[in-house]
Amino acid sequence: MNKLNDVATEVASVKLLIDGKFVDSATSQWRDVVNPATQDVLARVPFATPAEVDAAVASAKEAFRTWRKTPIGARSRIFLKYQQLIRENMGELAALLTAEQGKTLPDAEGDVFRGLEVVEHASGIGHLQLGELANNVAGGVDTFTLLQPLGVCAGITPFNFPAMIPLWMFPMAIATGNTFVLKPSEQDPMVTMRLVELALEAGVPPGVLNVVHGGEEVVNAICDHPDIKAVSFVGSTGVGTHVYHRASKAGKRVQCMMGAKNHAVVLPDANREQTLNALAGAAFGAAGQRCMAASTAVLVGEAASWIPDLVERARGLKVNAGDQPGTDVGPVISCASRERIEKLIASGVEQGAKLELDGRSPKVPGYESGNFVGPTIFSGVKPGMRIYDEEIFGPVLVILTAETLDEAIELVNANPNGNGTAVFTQSGAAARRFQEDIDVGQVGINVPIPVPVPLFSFTGSRASKLGDLGPYGKQVVLFYTQTKTVTQRWFDDDTLHVGVNTTISLK
Numbered sequence: 001m002n003k004l005n006d007v008a009t010e011v012a013s014v015k016l017l018i019d020g021k022f023v024d025s026a027t028s029q030w031r032d033v034v035n036p037a038t039q040d041v042l043a044r045v046p047f048a049t050p051a052e053v054d055a056a057v058a059s060a061k062e063a064f065r066t067w068r069k070t071p072i073g074a075r076s077r078i079f080l081k082y083q084q085l086i087r088e089n090m091g092e093l094a095a096l097l098t099a100e101q102g103k104t105l106p107d108a109e110g111d112v113f114r115g116l117e118v119v120e121h122a123s124g125i126g127h128l129q130l131g132e133l134a135n136n137v138a139g140g141v142d143t144f145t146l147l148q149p150l151g152v153c154a155g156i157t158p159f160n161f162p163a164m165i166p167l168w169m170f171p172m173a174i175a176t177g178n179t180f181v182l183k184p185s186e187q188d189p190m191v192t193m194r195l196v197e198l199a200l201e202a203g204v205p206p207g208v209l210n211v212v213h214g215g216e217e218v219v220n221a222i223c224d225h226p227d228i229k230a231v232s233f234v235g236s237t238g239v240g241t242h243v244y245h246r247a248s249k250a251g252k253r254v255q256c257m258m259g260a261k262n263h264a265v266v267l268p269d270a271n272r273e274q275t276l277n278a279l280a281g282a283a284f285g286a287a288g289q290r291c292m293a294a295s296t297a298v299l300v301g302e303a304a305s306w307i308p309d310l311v312e313r314a315r316g317l318k319v320n321a322g323d324q325p326g327t328d329v330g331p332v333i334s335c336a337s338r339e340r341i342e343k344l345i346a347s348g349v350e351q352g353a354k355l356e357l358d359g360r361s362p363k364v365p366g367y368e369s370g371n372f373v374g375p376t377i378f379s380g381v382k383p384g385m386r387i388y389d390e391e392i393f394g395p396v397l398v399i400l401t402a403e404t405l406d407e408a409i410e411l412v413n414a415n416p417n418g419n420g421t422a423v424f425t426q427s428g429a430a431a432r433r434f435q436e437d438i439d440v441g442q443v444g445i446n447v448p449i450p451v452p453v454p455l456f457s458f459t460g461s462r463a464s465k466l467g468d469l470g471p472y473g474k475q476v477v478l479f480y481t482q483t484k485t486v487t488q489r490w491f492d493d494d495t496l497h498v499g500v501n502t503t504i505s506l507k
């Protein structure tokens with residue numbers, strides 16, 4: 001069972017990283033890291049003490065003095081080396097991730113790979129952190145911008161992508177010249193720590209990257225710490241809102257990527273086979289524990305008749321431990337999470353939705369104690385039902401219907417969340433209309449999970465995001481830097497003295 005305990009046990013302890021050294025925490029508070037398919041305890045993770053958080057920040061602050069002036073080429077080469085090390089260790093990283101998080105091995109590789117893409121992007125920092133220059137803005141005067149690092153930045157990450165999301169954060173923060181304190185999810189910190197070890201092996205100097213573990217208290221200490229300049233958070237809406245307000249109040253720059261309810265709108269002219277496969281994969285893959293999961297289908301007009309086919313496809317998915325060949329749906333992260341999902345399924349029945357497929361208590365031979373929930377489908381779902389209003393974060397697809405595309409767009413726009421959405425159609429005109437009128441930050445057109453590659457940024461919107469700038473890509477360069485605008489004039493030695501100028505204009 002996941003638990004906090006105050007008794008030292010025999011399993012390995014997850015280390016803190018402070019000033020380039022992996023160290024044991026002096027805390028008395030620990031939590032087990034548990035394999036969600038077997039309940040085996042894999043390690044125990046410390047809840048760092050306030051002094052340890054202070055030491056991590058102090059180390060990052062000291063390291064910033066030199067790191068901020070490190071030549072671009074030197075920063076860039078570290079990330080070139082880092083991407084190579086991640087590739088070489090892909091198998092080990094994926095296996096570690098599957099053991100502690102539960103997702104299938106191919107999904108775990110995908111988790112690492114999407115983070116690796118950000119590391120590759122960070123290695124091109126020379127192009128990304130360029131300023132602008134305007135020549136002769138006045139006689140003999142030029143204006144240019146510098147994108148300067150902020151100082152110590154911090155990242156707080158969720159359990160569902162323990163490789164990708166830490167890699168959204170520290171590579172770009174460090175590549176832009178900042179130093180970093182990372183607080184990984186306490187539920188699955190092991191793959192994150194392996195990635196951190198590889199970062200050091202690639203050449204990230206002592207103090208430039210630090211790691212503290214913990215929960216609410218450590219997160220609050222990060223939000224309040226006077227020497228931290230910016231905080232990037234990814235996690236649930238409740239915690240993210242708290243982090244945003246607390247860290248903003250303490251004067252920090254903050255970005256929070258939060259919870260979701262992503263709608264896939266299916267028009268009757270969509271390619272039926274492709275669409276049904278896409279829906280099943282996007283709703284049930286990673287056991288529905290993706291912030292961009294297509295957890296809500298809106299079937300428009302005749303597409304409502306596709307429900308039996310969708311149910312058959314979902315019924316055919318194989319529920320098993322993530323490291324077993326052929327698994328489609330692994331366990332959810334914890335017993336508490338399984339119980340929560342099961343309660344939400346029960347609420348759907350109570351509130352009058354039609355349970356088309358019940359995934360509760362699936363039989364998984366050899367893994368009887370795993371946190372499994374099989375694919376579950378509800379039809380006849382309406383706003384106001386808990387299964388529609390709340391993020392379930394499990395393998396549960398809720399289906400609504402609409403008469404027209406307009407009605408579907410209205411429904412999606414009335415939902416407070418804005419992380420992702422998709423439309424399935426063969427009509428360019430309908431797709432364009434959707435893309436124009438939908439009020440959601442990331443849109444897929446016949447693409448069920450439209451997570452942008454790092455040439456762009458992650459652009460969730462409305463209740464799914466707080467802060468103006470998204471993680472990775474172009475936007476995050478601005479998040480992790482302060483633009484300084486310099487206006488300069490140089491005088492020739494023989495320039496005539498023109499007298500005192502008390503106006504603000506430059507001539």
Ligand code: NAD
Binds near residue numbers: 464
């Ligand atoms: P979570 O909010 O429980 O935890 C996220 C982080 O906050 C963890 O590091 C955790 O230790 C910390 N935390 C937990 N409780 C806290 C508290 N009371 N005070 C301060 N810090 C606290 O989220 P999770 O369950 O790990 O992750 C799943 C959630 O993350 C889902 O809602 C999902 O949609 C969201 N998510 C969003 C995105 C996105 O890009 N929008 C991406 C991935 C996950």
